[in-house]
Amino acid sequence: MTSRAFVYILRAVERGAFPKSRKWAWKRLYNILSRTWRDSDWRFMNYGYMPAGDAFALTAEDEPERAFIGLYHQAMAGLPVEGARVLEVGSGRGGGARYIARYMAPAAVTGLDYSPETVRRARQLNADTPNLTFEVGDAEALPFADASFDIVVNIESSHCYANVPAFAREVARVLAPGGCFTWADMRASTMIEGLDRDLGASGLVLESETNLSPGVVSALDAVDERKMSRIQKTAMMRRFLKEFSGAKGSILYGTLKSGAVVYLARRYHKPLA
Incomplete structure (x- = not known):
């Protein structure tokens, strides 16, 4: 039953059906997860990224999170982060924003998330990082001034968003001229044309695109045992959590491996004038 329901949800997302309802449901889900999944050693909620031969330095404390940090490492590599004002939209439990704040010497990092419970959890988990703050807010109506x-x-x-073009326009608004938007997410292969239109609504200039799917599958393989060990401790929703987390044998794991779903990374920049 859970698998059939998950297939239905995936197909609805692919059709663009019920955007406001889906947005409300995602918020509810993340609120529930943040209340129930309270482990202090889980700062991440992403699928991860582990490309072959891509090594980067981490402290012993952060080494267990290498697979998850990999998505942020690739997103920020080569960007002028030192002294920069950084915003993460959809910051979740805060591990990615924490990595940027602790390793890349920005002036400040702000994490924003739609789920109040998740923001509360992120503040607790990352209180040891002074140049990092978290706020509740909507990706489609960012609560920040222009060029912030x-x-x-x-x-x-x-x-998870109901209106991706609105989000893209908000990103362009809060970016300073010359600023960078670095994005990564998964889409069904049939949705890429729509994605181009959605993110193109920003007026930002596309610089690069990379298919991360093989490295994402490698990361899912690397963390599967740890993830399933934690899921087995959960009293309810085990089958759903297996699907949601992309564990081996899940629908999303299979579609990423087959190419029916593609995990992409893109970089855009805002022209100076």
Whole structure:
């Protein structure tokens, strides 16, 4: 039953059906997860990324999160982060924003999430990082002034939004001229044309696109045992959590591996004039 329901949800997302209802449902789901999944060693909710031969330095404390941090490492690599004002939209439990704040010397990092419970959890988990703050807010109506940030990050979050073009326009608004928007998320292969239109609504200039799918599958393989060990401790929704988390044998794992779903990374910049 859970698998059939999950297939129905995926097909509804692909058709663009019920956008406001889906947005409300995602918010409810993340509120529930943040109340029930309270482990202090889980700062991430993404699928991860582990490309072959891509090594980067981490402290012993952060090494267990390498697979998840990989999505943020690829998103920020080569960008002028030092001294920059960074915004992460859809910051979840805060692990990615924390990685940027602790390793890349930005002036400040702001994490924004639609789920109040998740923001509360992120503040608790990342209180040891002084140049990092978290706020509750809507990706489609960002609560920031024009040109407030030099870099906007959005990792594995935009599939939850009701209006991606509105989000893209908001990103362009809060970016300073010359700023960068770095994005990564999954879409069914049939949705890529629509994605081009949605993100293109920003007026930002596309610089690059990378298919991350093989490295994402590698990350899912690497963390599967740890993930399933935690899911087995959950009293309810085990089958749903297996599907939701992309565990081996799940529908999303299979579609990522087959190419029916593609995990993409893109970078855009805002022209100086």
